[in-house]
């Protein structure tokens with residue numbers, strides 16, 4: 001496994017996931033860029049969102065992913081799981097989920113074989129090993145289900161030397177424990193859990209990014225995020 005410390009150019013103080021998101025929560029939605037994940041979700045050709053009946057939103061955070069799903073016509077049951085209570089509090093206020101549970105995406109406690117969509121956006125870099133995540137997604141999935149994963153691109157983490165981070169109330173930049181997963185780590189873990197890869201997209205630093213972050217000119221056209229759509233075919 002690749003250690004982020006080999007690439008770290010920032011040297012920010014690092015905190016664990018619950019501590020970090022517990023503090024980032026007040027500014028999270030103002031700082032996370034929709035072009036990172038929602039723009040990639042917009043590009044996917046599968047699954048047929050409006051036909052989804054039951055969704056597990058793993059690492060649901062403040063409910064951004066859930067709100068996107070509702071806008072895309074997901075009217076069925078939507079259950080969210082996250083380990084940061086402060087993020088869940090905002091998700092509750094947003095009101096797009098049917099159930100919100102405090103828990104770990106690798107052992108959610110949700111019902112086996114019950115979901116025709118498992119979705120997880122922008123959490124993979126917080127998991128030291130992807131395999132327990134893909135295995136839990138497989139456990140939740142009904143036959144024919146899709147699993148959609150949006151990831152922070154390993155190339156960008158390596159090239160920029162930048163962990164997932166936020167600025168706290170005192171103005172300090174604080175990193176949240178970040179792991180680098182090669183794209184092949186996703187493929188190996190996903191296939192190993194039983195999934196078949198149905199679609200994949202990569203987002204690059206384009207004009208939309210540069211409008212928001214002019215200092216990223218040096219990363220123009222570098223890949224910054226990736227989306228995987230997995231299918232449970234049971235063949």
Ligand SMILES: C[S@@+](CC[C@H](N)C(=O)[O-])C[C@H]1O[C@@H](n2cnc3c(N)ncnc32)[C@H](O)[C@@H]1O
Nearest residue numbers: 059060061064082083084087104105121122123
């Ligand atoms: C960058 S936010 C993404 C939230 C939401 N999916 C979105 O796109 O805005 C990452 C979220 O993953 C959660 N998280 C990270 N590791 C987790 C784990 N092992 N189990 C449950 N939640 C986790 C954090 O608490 C945080 O709310």
